[in-house]
Amino acid sequence: MAEYMFLLFDDEKWYDEVTPDLWEATMKLHGEFTEAVAAAGARILEGRALERTSTATTVTKDWDNPATAPVVSDGPFIETKEALGGFYLIEARDLDQALELAQVCPSGHLEVRPVMDTSGGAS
């Protein structure tokens, strides 16, 4: 088994335009996704929705020059139409299974990233 982070990128306008019915339908899709993961013998280790990027704060620090002070600024790095809106941390057999599950995960733009095994040092 390996761990994969599903990063869900979607248009934040959705939150402005969502009706109660659509909200419920979307939650139902997430419920179906959860069932699909269990049915495949994989596991959701964690899953969360994120507040909008307008609530985000960015901390930058130049670690090559540790003496420089970190900069705290408003907002994300780049303005894009689709923003990171939530994630699932999934334990799956391999990339093929992760990709199959990603296809039933309700998101318009989903990035699948393997979680790094840091137990053996840098890889």
Next chain:
Amino acid sequence: MIEARDVARRVEEAHRHHWATVLAATVRLTRDLDLAEDCAQDAFVQALRRWPDGVPDNPVGWLTTVAKRQALDRHRREQTLRRKLPLLLVEDTVDRDQVDEPVPADLLRLVFTCCHPALSRDAQLALTLRLMCGLTTGEAAKVLLTKEATVAARITRAKQKIARAGVPFRLPSDEQLPARLDTVLTVVHLAYTAGHTASGADLIRPDLTGRAVGLARLLVAQLPDELETLGLLAQLLFAEARGSTRLGPAGELVLLADQDRSRWDTPLVHEGLALATRALPGDGRFALQAAIAGLHMSALSWDTTDWAQVVRMYDALLVRWPTPVVALNRLAATSLVPGADLEDVLGRLEVLALDPTLERYAYVAATRADVLSRLGRQREARTAYDTAIGLTDNEAERSFLRARRSS
């Protein structure tokens, strides 16, 4: 003792036919592409050293066994160094005295890994050339007309992604198979074409076309119910059958229209036609392309080709694979149907030429030039030929267009 030269030839032959088989069997054991590649290479080196005492009856079994033993030895050595390695060998315990029969399914697993959709097309092609076709990175760079460092970096990145992202060494599920197979067939076709294109200039090229045909044969043998694999093999056999007539005495390109059909390899043509016929009911992209090629292969001459049938096949292909290039080929075929309305074809060509993906495609201007000259509009035809010549970077094609322009 066997002569060193004969041994070298036998090992080279074994490499050409069995490299991927030996590698795939070793990958199943190691689950690590780099390690498996090292061990497989080592097995061929040991063959050079040991076969002078007698070439084994079953060279591929011998090579597989040696490569697997090598992997086991390295694994044990590592284990004594670091006691903490994951146990690699769950089902595969290798008996030291037994010669392993390689499993063809391993090869299939490896080709699906090389052509995994999580890898870019360039990476899929580079990996397939290296792992499935047994080319060195230098040879792969040569046929891809790319720098060796670029291909090396591509292969390294792809292997890293396979290892870190957990791309499995496994066959796709039935549900995924058609889409995954389409990628594999596309990559094998690209490998063949790369070998074909490189063949004119480079005398020391590896037998890449032959290896790509071998790969297509393997796919047919392993997935006999997948009609698209038959379509691919048919296409490659047709190209092989025409091989000796593609280039003229001075190495110049000879187009299908002008090739000496009596020199086509008849048994290959027949085998290709039989495959194309079996593939056609699947109505897939490769099957339809094979059917079009088959219509050319069975025509006695360019002029007597059944162009109406060719156009019908392009119609079906356009449904399956609606690309501007297919639309262009269809128009070119339409212009050759006896009694074709050339003015109409010209109008459609002009509309199609507006497609941005065809902007730098010389064949649009070349087709226009041909239609214009058949309409007797020689001045416009010459201008169109000039455009086509300007867009071609292949010298053989340029000289062909120049000859057309002045005729």
